[in-house]
Amino acid sequence: MAHETAGYRLSCELRAHEDDVRGICICGDSGFATSSRDKTVRFWAPNPDKKHQYVLSKTLAGHSSFVGPLAWIPPGDRFPEGGIVSGGMDTLILMWDLGKGEVVETMKGHQFQVTGLAVDDNGDVISSSIDCTIRRWRKGHAIEFWEAHKVAVQAVIKLPSGELVTGSSDSTLKLWRGRTCLHTFMGHTDTVRGLAVLPGLGILSASHDCSIKLWALTGQVLMEMTGHSSLVYSVDAHSSGLVASGSEDCFLKLWKDGVCIQSIEHPGCVWDAKFLENGDIITACSDGTVRIWTLDNDRICDPQELEAYGVELSLYKSSRKKVGGLKLTDLPGLEALQVPGTTDGQTKVIREGDNGVAYSWNSREHRWDKIGEVVDGPGDSTTNQFLDGVRYDYVFNVDIGDGEPLRKLPYNLGGNQFYHFCFF
Incomplete structure (x- = not known):
C-alpha cells in the first residue's frame, strides 16, 4: 500500500446502532454488515461521494434479542445482491435477502443462544450454540445436528478444505469432517471464543485466557500471542500475515509473526475485528460505534475527528459504564x-x-x-x-x-x- 503511516489510524466512525456492536461480516466488495445488542443487523455500503467511506444502506430488524454471529452469501440466482445469515440470543437463525431487506428463512431448533455461523459451498448453513450442538440447515430445515462438545460451543468456522472447526467453553478446539471429530486441540486454559483461518499456516483461536494461538491442523501449537490483559473475544487474519484481535480490555491489537506491533484503545470492549481486503480494519465496540482503521494516509480522518476521538477516550476512562x-x-x-x-x-x-x-x-x-x-x-x-x-x-x-x-x-x-x- 502506498503512503503508509507508521501504524493504523482512525479512518471513520459509523454511528447508527443503539447498543453494543457485537459482530462484523465482510460482504465481498459490496460492503459489510454489523450486528448489535439493539436486535438489528445493519448493512454498510461504500459511499459513492466519499472514497473509502461507508453509509448505512439497510437496517434488518427481525430478531427479538441481541444479534451476534453473521455470515455472507455471495450474489447468485437466488440473491442477486447477496444474502446475510444472522444468529441471535433468541435462538433463531434468520436468512436475509439483502436486496429486498427481507427475511426469507427462519431456522428454529437451537435451545439457547446461537454463537457461530458458516455457509457451505452448497448453500447449507452451519450453526453453533450454547446448547452444545452444531446444526446443518438446508432450505430452512435442520438436516443434521450433533453434540460437538459437552459444554457451550462458542464458535464455528469452515476451512477451505470443507472441514469445520469449533471452539468451546471446555477450552478446546475440535476439527470435524462431517460429524466425525478428527482431532481435539488442547492448550488453552479457558473458553475458546473466536476462530479464524490464517491462510497457508493454520487456525487462529482467541480465548478467555487472554491469549491467541496459531495451530497446525495436526493440533500442534505453532505460535502463541500474549499481551491482552483480559478476555480475547475475536481474532482475524489478513493475506499480508497481519493478525487482529479484540478484547474486553478495550484494545484492538495488531500482531505480526507473533509480536504485538500496535495497540489501539477503544472507549469500550472490542467485541469483534475484521480486515477488509485493502488491509483496513473494522472494529465493533460496546459503545455502539463501528470504526474503520487504516494504514493509508489518504484514508485517515481529519484532525478534528482525531481530536474528538481522543476526548471520547478520556471521558470513557474517567467514567466507566455502569x-x-x-x-x-x-x-x-x-x-x-x-x-x-x-x-x-x-x-x-x-x-x-x-x-x-x-x-x-x-x-x-x-x-x-x-x-x-x-x-x-x-x-x-x-x-x-x-x-x-x-x-x-x-x-x-x-x-x-x-x-x-x-x-x-x-x-x-x-x-x-x-x-x-x-x-x-
Whole structure:
C-alpha cells in the first residue's frame, strides 16, 4: 500500500446502532454488515461521494434479542445482491435477502443462544450454540445436528478444505469432517471464543485466557500471542500475515509473526475485528460505534475527528459504564463461573464485556445457566428501591430474550456476590 503511516489510524466512525456492536461480516466488495445488542443487523455500503467511506444502506430488524454471529452469501440466482445469515440470543437463525431487506428463512431448533455461523459451498448453513450442538440447515430445515462438545460451543468456522472447526467453553478446539471429530486441540486454559483461518499456516483461536494461538491442523501449537490483559473475544487474519484481535480490555491489537506491533484503545470492549481486503480494519465496540482503521494516509480522518476521538477516550476512562446503577468494575468477571454454586437456583451477576449478565446455578446439570443481560432502566441508579413491597439496594431489569418482557432482579450490596432471587 502506498503512503503508509507508521501504524493504523482512525479512518471513520459509523454511528447508527443503539447498543453494543457485537459482530462484523465482510460482504465481498459490496460492503459489510454489523450486528448489535439493539436486535438489528445493519448493512454498510461504500459511499459513492466519499472514497473509502461507508453509509448505512439497510437496517434488518427481525430478531427479538441481541444479534451476534453473521455470515455472507455471495450474489447468485437466488440473491442477486447477496444474502446475510444472522444468529441471535433468541435462538433463531434468520436468512436475509439483502436486496429486498427481507427475511426469507427462519431456522428454529437451537435451545439457547446461537454463537457461530458458516455457509457451505452448497448453500447449507452451519450453526453453533450454547446448547452444545452444531446444526446443518438446508432450505430452512435442520438436516443434521450433533453434540460437538459437552459444554457451550462458542464458535464455528469452515476451512477451505470443507472441514469445520469449533471452539468451546471446555477450552478446546475440535476439527470435524462431517460429524466425525478428527482431532481435539488442547492448550488453552479457558473458553475458546473466536476462530479464524490464517491462510497457508493454520487456525487462529482467541480465548478467555487472554491469549491467541496459531495451530497446525495436526493440533500442534505453532505460535502463541500474549499481551491482552483480559478476555480475547475475536481474532482475524489478513493475506499480508497481519493478525487482529479484540478484547474486553478495550484494545484492538495488531500482531505480526507473533509480536504485538500496535495497540489501539477503544472507549469500550472490542467485541469483534475484521480486515477488509485493502488491509483496513473494522472494529465493533460496546459503545455502539463501528470504526474503520487504516494504514493509508489518504484514508485517515481529519484532525478534528482525531481530536474528538481522543476526548471520547478520556471521558470513557474517567467514567466507566455502569450496569443497573452499579459500576461495571464492581462486578466479578467470567472467571466467577468456574466456582460451582451451593444451592439450586443460586444466582450471580457477572461482567461480560461492558455488560452485566445474570446466571443461575443448575445443580442437576452442575452448571451456570445464562438467564439474560442486565439492562439499565428508569431509576436503576437509585439505591434503596422497592420490589413487591421489599426494599433492595438495587433492582435490575434483566432481558431474558426470546421476545419476553424485561424481568426484575433484586440485588443487595455486600461482600458476597451470590444471592437468590425470584423474577417479577
